[in-house]
Amino acid sequence: MTCVAFEMLSAGVDGVLSEHESHGVQAHLATCERCRALRAELVLLKASVRDGAPAHPPSEALKARLVASVVRRRRLQSSAIWVAAAAAVAGVIALGVGRPWRANDLLAQLVGDHVLITLNEAKPLEVRDRDASAIERWFGGKVDFALRLPRLDGANVVGGRVCNFAGRRVALTFYDLQGKRMSLFVTDREDQVGEGCSEGVRGFTVCREPAHGLAYALVTDLPAAEAQQLLRTGLEQLH
Amino acid sequence: MRAGRSPGCSASSGNLEEELLRGVLSDEVARAVAALPEEWRTCVLLCDVEGLSYQDIAEVVGCPPGTVRSRIARARARLMESLARYAAERGIGRGGRQ
Numbered sequence: 001m002t003c004v005a006f007e008m009l010s011a012g013v014d015g016v017l018s019e020h021e022s023h024g025v026q027a028h029l030a031t032c033e034r035c036r037a038l039r040a041e042l043v044l045l046k047a048s049v050r051d052g053a054p055a056h057p058p059s060e061a062l063k064a065r066l067v068a069s070v071v072r073r074r075r076l077q078s079s080a081i082w083v084a085a086a087a088a089v090a091g092v093i094a095l096g097v098g099r100p101w102r103a104n105d106l107l108a109q110l111v112g113d114h115v116l117i118t119l120n121e122a123k124p125l126e127v128r129d130r131d132a133s134a135i136e137r138w139f140g141g142k143v144d145f146a147l148r149l150p151r152l153d154g155a156n157v158v159g160g161r162v163c164n165f166a167g168r169r170v171a172l173t174f175y176d177l178q179g180k181r182m183s184l185f186v187t188d189r190e191d192q193v194g195e196g197c198s199e200g201v202r203g204f205t206v207c208r209e210p211a212h213g214l215a216y217a218l219v220t221d222l223p224a225a226e227a228q229q230l231l232r233t234g235l236e237q238l239h
Numbered sequence: 240m241r242a243g244r245s246p247g248c249s250a251s252s253g254n255l256e257e258e259l260l261r262g263v264l265s266d267e268v269a270r271a272v273a274a275l276p277e278e279w280r281t282c283v284l285l286c287d288v289e290g291l292s293y294q295d296i297a298e299v300v301g302c303p304p305g306t307v308r309s310r311i312a313r314a315r316a317r318l319m320e321s322l323a324r325y326a327a328e329r330g331i332g333r334g335g336r337q
Contacts, residue, residue, distance in 0.1 A: 007312035014286060016293050016308070045315055045322075048268045049287040204290065221290060 003035050004028050013042045110185060110206050110219050125159035125174065132157045139171050145188035147171045148212060150234030155182065182220040190215040199224040211235040271321040279314035282307050 004025050011017055012025050029036050127138040132149040135157060139147040142162050149157060152175055160173035163185070170187040187193060193215035197207040207227045208217045218231045272280060278300070285296045286307075293311075297304040 006316060007309060010312040010315050011293075011308050014293070014311070041319060042315060045268075045318055046287050049272060049283060049318070200290075 009039050110217050126161040128159040143169050143171050150238050152230050152234045185217040187215050197224045197228045207231050267325045271318050275314050279310045282310040283314040
């Protein structure tokens with residue numbers, strides 16, 4: 001019996017194997033105790049590395065590269081919008097303009113903004129306050145709607161900033177959940193944000209919920225069910 | 240944050256021995272990660288901590304996804320060796336990868 005290559009087991013733990021590779025690995029694991037034990041250790045190691053992470057913040061150089069990568073993606077997306085807008089002005093077909101964004105683009109941008117601002121101290125919060133009412137007042141006049149922030153169980157609001165999203169000014173607020181940063185986007189355009197919860201969007205979970213005439217999108221690394229419960233409960237308690 | 244990690248985020252099996260071992264070894268894990276070659280460490284942290292896909296990591300570090308896969312596997316093999324050595328020295332482990 002030939003055991004699975006270590007690299008294959010490692011990639012399997014990250015869920016990146018092709019369907020064919022995955023079938024092969026699963027078939028082997030069913031018959032090989034040694035590889036099953038090795039895989040279990042890899043799963044444990046992955047969790048341990050993740051838990052040990054605060055001792056290893058990304059280096060400045062890495063942060064810069066990560067931010068540049070997100071910025072590059074956003075520029076590409078912006079270019080596509082401008083090309084479509086120019087086409088509309090010229091009387092050609094208005095490709096996508098005025099329609100809701102495709103879900104994948106929207107989720108990618110929400111996560112992109114979350115990563116960009118969480119990692120980039122050069123683009124700090126515009127308002128820092130642990131009082132949700134104070135933050136709601138700060139956004140008055142800066143966005144075209146009255147911001148209402150939910151209380152998210154176990155998390156503290158820490159601040160926010162105005163963010164341009166699909167041509168609209170939206171409120172981007174931040175919550176701290178036991179040391180982990182979550183982003184909550186709020187806009188009055190329910191049609192652009194939609195509803196639903198997606199896990200594994202570039203490693204994050206994005207939950208979108210409409211409430212009280214506004215649309216909320218929470219970006220977090222919590223599992224989808226937990227994130228959805230957190231956001232829904234918070235929004236239900238808003239009066 | 241170790242203490243604040245939600246149970247749903249953890250890949251732990253719930254096995255008591257593993258939980259204990261994990262607590263004992265957590266500082267050593269941090270040290271072992273710090274001792275990795277930078278290119279390996281970057282890939283494994285972007286994967287395990289930031290949750291980026293191999294494709295996204297490849298874009299960030301500027302190498303093919305296949306290289307990312309290889310670096311992550313090498314990093315993990317090195318970490319398992321380091322941790323197995325540490326555990327064996329203290330009589331708290333059952334050895335690592337052979």
